[in-house]
Amino acid sequence: MKIFKFGGASVKDADSVKNVANIIKNEGxxxxxxVISAMGKMTNAFEEVIDAYYNKEExxxxxxxxxxxxHKNIMNALFDTKDQIFKDIDILFGELGWFLSRNTSRRxxxxxxxIICFGELLSTKIVSAYLTKLGQENVWFDGRSYVKTDSNYRDAKVDWQLTEELITQNVDATKVNITQGFIAANDTENTTxxxxxxxDYTAGxxxxxxxxESVTIWKDxxxxxxADPRVFSDTTLLEQISYEEAIEMAFYGASVIHPKTLQPLERKEIPLLVRSFVNPKExxxxxxxxxxxxxxIPCFIVKKDQILVSISALDFSFMVxxxxxFIFQKLHDYQLKVNxxxxxxxxxxxxxxxxFNKFDAFYDELKTQFKIDVQKGVDLYTVRHFDEKAIAAIEEKGxxxxxxxxxxxxxxxxxPN
Incomplete structure (x- = not known):
């Protein structure tokens, strides 16, 4: 069986959905x-819904x-108005409205x-219905029924034993299956x-x-x-990367491959392919x-808008x-990721x-015990397999x-200033 993952950019409009359907027809x-993400920038749009729900209800x-x-604009370009998909999507929006009106939790x-899960539910329903309309038999299923986690909302840990049992017993590997990335459920059936x-992790x-036999992540x-072509004008395609190298790159912040995706694939030596949905023949x-x-060759990874913090004892004693x-415990408490x-x-x-915008609180607590120098808005460049030319290219950035x-x-x- 092959696993395909399509991100939001690959299903951002009607033409994109048609392109995904062609790739599935030709490749799988x-x-x-x-596995399909929310359409376009819909995850961001749902985050705005959440913000309004809490802070700007009007x-x-x-x-x-x-x-x-x-979503309706995309559907109008793909379907007849009497098609069942319009009712299915109305049901999903009804479920979202019900939650927003009935929820009593402030967590x-x-x-x-x-709330955020509706982006993936909407996109997969639309893609599955369009495949059906083209005559491509497929099975849509709710990934929350199979991927089970703890209750650490927004960063849930997978219950591998239960998840593997549910997937192996219920997924028909001979079919074309359509499901959601990113979302799962805990033991009380609440979405995580x-x-x-x-x-990407869901695909893994x-x-x-x-x-x-393989996982293919389809990208633009x-x-x-x-290197990131938005930062460097001269970039080179990497034809082959080992699991070890890819994990190193992910650790340092390479955005093409999700850090957690690689471990399950490495354990079973399942190849990961990163291909272009714009030019699928490549x-x-x-x-x-x-x-x-x-x-x-040298590989460049950039993390923008970082904070550089230098901490020393007030009495100039050794930092032991x-x-x-103590400092690391506070970094953990305030959810500040160290790079x-x-x-x-x-x-x-x-x-x-x-x-998580908790640095100021971290600073306020530590400044009573340490001398702290802070520089905000800095960039962190990581260069794997560096040479003198690569270092010189970074030094030109600021x-x-x-x-x-x-x-x-x-x-x-x-x-950079």
Missing amino acids: AKDTLV HLPEKLSFIEEY YNYVYDQ TLGREGS IFAYCLNA VPGVLN TGTKVSKGTRLVPY ENNIS LIQNSAISFSVCIDNK ISLLTQVNKETSQIVVN
Whole structure:
């Protein structure tokens, strides 16, 4: 069985849905499970619904109308108005409305997951109905019935034993199956999610449980490039990447492959293919056991809008284990992701993400016990397999604030201003 994953950009409008249908027809008309994300930027649109639900209730009807109109416009270009899909979509919007009117919980992460899942449910219903209209037999199913997790909303952990049992017993691997990425359910059947960009992970979960022959992630790029083309003008397609190398790149922040996707695939040596839905005849990139990198060239990973923090003791004493342990505990408490660490005798520096906007609270707590220097809005460049030319290219991006080098990897914090 093959696993295909299509992200939001691949189903952003009616023409895109038609293109996905053609790819399925040409590449996987049987023995295929298709994982699909919310359409276009609909995850962002649903996040605006959640924000309005909590903070700007008067804007809620407008936000919901935008989402409904967006999907209906796509449907009007694909279906006749009397087709069953219009009723199916109305039912989903009715379920969303029911939750918004009846929910009594104020737990943000719980509410987030109960609302955000509708993006994937809507997109998969539409794609499945369109395939049926073209005469392509397929089975739509709710992935929440099969992927089971704990109740850590927005970043749920998979119950692998139960999930594998449900998938192997219930998925017909001889069919074309359509399901949702990103979403799952806990033991009380409440929706959970696997973390942002978790649709790739969903593909990995199904591949592992079904012993798939491959996973293909269809993107709007030719494959995995050695650098982000939005940042670097000269990029090269990587034809082959080993699991080890891909995990290293994901760890440092490469956005093409979700960090959690690779582990289940590596355990069963299932190849991961990254191909272009714009040019589906191209072979793209293969991630598998074997040669670390083909071609073997420097690879650049960029994390924008970071915070560089340098922490030292007020009495200029050494930064030793007990200081550092305390700081790491606070970084954990405030959900600040550390992307670089550098320690000297009297200073401890970290480059961090402030995804949950808790840095100011972290700073306020630590400033009473430590001297803290902060630089916001910096960029972190990681270069795998660096050479002098690669380092020079980074140094042209701004003022270098901190550099860390090991055998394979160089990390440079740059002030772009």
